[in-house]
Amino acid sequence: MSADTNLQHTPLHELHLELGAKMVPFAGYAMPVQYPAGILAEHRQCRGDAALFDVSHMGQIRLHGTDAAAALETLVPQDIVDLPVGKQRYAFFTNAAGGLLDDLMVTRCADHLLLVVNAGCKLADLKHLVTHIGHRCQIVPLHDHALLALQGPRAVTALSRLEPGVATLAFMTGGDFMLAGTDCYVTRSGYTGEDGFEISVPASHAAALARELLAQPEVKPAGLGARDTLRLEAGLCLYGHDIDERTTPIEAGLTWAIQKVRRPGGARAGHYPGAAVIEGQLAMGTSVKRVGLTGLERVPVREGTMIVDGHGHPLGRVTSGTLGPTVHEPVAMAYLAVNHAHPQMEVYAEVRGKRLPMRITAMPFTPHRYHR
Amino acid sequence: MTTKFTPDHEWINIEDHEAAVVGITLHAQDALGDVVYVDLPEVGRSYTKGEVAGVVESVKAAADIYMPVAGEVVEVNEALRADPSLANSDPMGNGWFFKVHVTDMMQFDELMDPPAYDALLKTL
Numbered sequence: 001m002s003a004d005t006n007l008q009h010t011p012l013h014e015l016h017l018e019l020g021a022k023m024v025p026f027a028g029y030a031m032p033v034q035y036p037a038g039i040l041a042e043h044r045q046c047r048g049d050a051a052l053f054d055v056s057h058m059g060q061i062r063l064h065g066t067d068a069a070a071a072l073e074t075l076v077p078q079d080i081v082d083l084p085v086g087k088q089r090y091a092f093f094t095n096a097a098g099g100l101l102d103d104l105m106v107t108r109c110a111d112h113l114l115l116v117v118n119a120g121c122k123l124a125d126l127k128h129l130v131t132h133i134g135h136r137c138q139i140v141p142l143h144d145h146a147l148l149a150l151q152g153p154r155a156v157t158a159l160s161r162l163e164p165g166v167a168t169l170a171f172m173t174g175g176d177f178m179l180a181g182t183d184c185y186v187t188r189s190g191y192t193g194e195d196g197f198e199i200s201v202p203a204s205h206a207a208a209l210a211r212e213l214l215a216q217p218e219v220k221p222a223g224l225g226a227r228d229t230l231r232l233e234a235g236l237c238l239y240g241h242d243i244d245e246r247t248t249p250i251e252a253g254l255t256w257a258i259q260k261v262r263r264p265g266g267a268r269a270g271h272y273p274g275a276a277v278i279e280g281q282l283a284m285g286t287s288v289k290r291v292g293l294t295g296l297e298r299v300p301v302r303e304g305t306m307i308v309d310g311h312g313h314p315l316g317r318v319t320s321g322t323l324g325p326t327v328h329e330p331v332a333m334a335y336l337a338v339n340h341a342h343p344q345m346e347v348y349a350e351v352r353g354k355r356l357p358m359r360i361t362a363m364p365f366t367p368h369r370y371h372r
Numbered sequence: 373m374t375t376k377f378t379p380d381h382e383w384i385n386i387e388d389h390e391a392a393v394v395g396i397t398l399h400a401q402d403a404l405g406d407v408v409y410v411d412l413p414e415v416g417r418s419y420t421k422g423e424v425a426g427v428v429e430s431v432k433a434a435a436d437i438y439m440p441v442a443g444e445v446v447e448v449n450e451a452l453r454a455d456p457s458l459a460n461s462d463p464m465g466n467g468w469f470f471k472v473h474v475t476d477m478m479q480f481d482e483l484m485d486p487p488a489y490d491a492l493l494k495t496l
Contacts, residue, residue, distance in 0.1 A: 033432070034405060038405055038406045038460075039405055039406050039430075039431040039432065040406040040408075040431060043431075225405065225431060225432050228432075229431060298409060299409055299411075299429075300408065300409055300429050300434070302434065322431055322432075323408040323409060323429075323431065325431065352411070352427065
């Protein structure tokens with residue numbers, strides 16, 4: 001692998017190299033795609049014990065000011081104003097056509113909102129925020145913070161050995177905790193379908209915290225490869241693949257993430273980009289929707305694969321897919337015409353000239369095991 | 373010298389030219405990562421040199437398997453089909469892909485010997 005000087009490094013770069021990671025370019029960063037154990041072992045580590053992921057490439061942005069929540073609501077169809085202190089919520093930036101500019105996590109901390117956005121979108125998101133709500137709140141990108149994700153059924157065991165207080169957090173809540181001798185913000189959330197935590201830590205202390213976590217008997221490092229197979233089995237969308245500017249939240253099956261107060265009839269309905277389109281789709285439905293697919297033959301069905309009906313008529317395309325290491329069968333997401341998007345219906349994936357049978361399956365493919 | 377290598381990171385062992393063994397190299401399996409699926413050629417079918425004869429897929433990627441030389445496929449590794457991880461654990465041995473009846477020894481001779489392949493790996 002040639003050294004690319006244009007790639008940015010996370011605060012854990014030296015640690016990744018020391019651990020023998022295979023580094024790949026991702027969203028402008030050199031990131032570990034896997035460690036010597038390999039993607040399958042890292043995936044199983046996370047489902048069985050606990051895995052530590054470096055997700056410092058993601059954007060962390062603070063919004064300060066009394067008007068910040070109301071201002072943010074002009075860009076997302078979520079209820080931010082009534083989000084209590086210490087609660088976290090899944091959200092997305094929409095465009096005028098109701099398409100998705102990015103998906104993000106919003107947490108209300110004591111005196112600000114903390115946004116975590118996708119690495120590949122973070123510059124555009126920042127510009128979007130500054131342009132549209134920069135006059136209403138103070139927008140502070142946290143360039144000097146790393147983000148660690150500790151995920152798995154034994155993540156709580158490992159992290160509470162360092163700081164017992166984290167065990168009191170429930171899924172999608174957060175709080176300030178001392179870790180590795182510094183102030184961190186910890187949320188009980190993640191992108192694997194498992195219980196776990198995301199830890200926002202000052203860059204100066206990130207490597208020390210990571211080493212402390214890796215010293216716990218439950219914890220091993222995992223890379224972006226396992227992160228992708230884990231989130232896919234958990235039925236979670238990957239921005240730029242399963243959702244993007246051309247897909248609306250309704251088509252993507254993310255209606256659940258739009259709170260009633262922001263829907264027609266709600267106290268703060270609409271008044272976000274693309275509200276008319278999204279409200280129209282809420283009322284009338286969509287022509288396509290995102291579905292889960294499981295393969296009936298053990299052949300991986302990957303992004304871009306055409307899905308057809310029994311007569312060979314195109315129904316849509318796969319947006320991500322792999323062989324699910326936990327479910328032991330091919331899993332994929334695809335956008336299909338709604339009249340074909342019924343659970344248990346059989347469709348076919350066209351792979352190398354063959355038609356492989358797949359079944360439309362409710363997601364997640366592996367049950368979520370959050371600590372509610 | 374009975375084992376030679378291709379620029380596509382496959383090896384072919386021609387101890388028995390009527391059933392020369394083909395597989396992927398240690399480097400290939402390392403670059404691919406955990407192999408989860410293989411598509412093997414059809415036994416009894418003849419392939420030209422360079423023709424796609426199969427597919428190897430890891431968790432993260434799919435790669436074509438090319439015929440290193442022209443010939444008829446005489447056997448495929450059913451054990452590999454059942455347990456694709458053999459391509460990772462023993463790529464030069466039990467993780468072989470198929471056997472081919474080589475008719476043109478010139479095509480074999482043109483492939484890389486071990487020192488030439490090692491030199492290629494050093495350039496990657």
